[in-house]
Amino acid sequence: xxxxxxxxxxxxxxxxxxxxxxxxxxxxxxxxxxxxxxxxxxxxxxxxxxxxxxxxxxxxxxxxxxxxxxxxxxxxxxxxxxxxxxxxxxxxxxxxxxxxxxxxxxxxxxxxxxxxxxxxxxxxxxxxxxxxxxxxxxxxxxxxxxxxxxxxxxxxxxxxxxx
Numbered sequence: 204x205x206x207x208x209x210x211x212x213x214x215x216x217x218x219x220x221x222x223x224x225x226x227x228x229x230x231x232x233x234x235x236x237x238x239x240x241x242x243x244x245x246x247x248x249x250x251x252x253x254x255x256x257x258x259x260x261x262x263x264x265x266x267x268x269x270x271x272x273x274x275x276x277x278x279x280x281x282x283x284x285x286x287x288x289x290x291x292x293x294x295x296x297x298x299x300x301x302x303x304x305x306x307x308x309x310x311x312x313x314x315x316x317x318x319x320x321x322x323x324x325x326x327x328x329x330x331x332x333x334x335x336x337x338x339x340x341x342x343x344x345x346x347x348x349x350x351x352x353x354x355x356x357x358x359x360x361x362x363x364x365x366x
Contacts, residue, residue, distance in 0.1 A: 215288065216284070273286055328350075
């Protein structure tokens with residue numbers, strides 16, 4: 204039974220992070236913490252890192268605390284496993300947002316599923332706003348259905364043209 208609870212703890216923490224990230228992005232990054240997030244919406248040549256990368260540390264902190272407390276308290280309690288779920292979300296964020304969407308590294312250049320195209324399109328729509336107001340698409344993995352439909356239609360059109 205403990206294994207099931209541990210797996211559910213990982214999944215719950217991972218899924219909760221998408222909601223927490225959406226809320227933080229919408230109400231903190233595009234609110235009082237805009238001064239840290241703003242450089243992510245502009246095309247500066249300040250180097251590889253942005254002030255926005257500070258949020259990596261902010262989101263990693265609860266994971267580190269949960270992992271450490273969980274190791275101290277025992278692996279039969281959910282804390283360590285929740286830290287694992289948050290850490291997995293952080294890894295997903297890095298791979299999807301920084302590597303796939305913003306291409307900060309040269310990986311996943313040929314990834315072209317409808318879902319991935321919808322993620323990239325929703326994020327592009329988010330970045331069309333250069334100010335903290337009037338934003339849209341604050342999530343990462345959950346995208347509005349209109350972008351999924353648009354990406355599916357484009358993929359179907361591409362298949363018809365190539366056949």
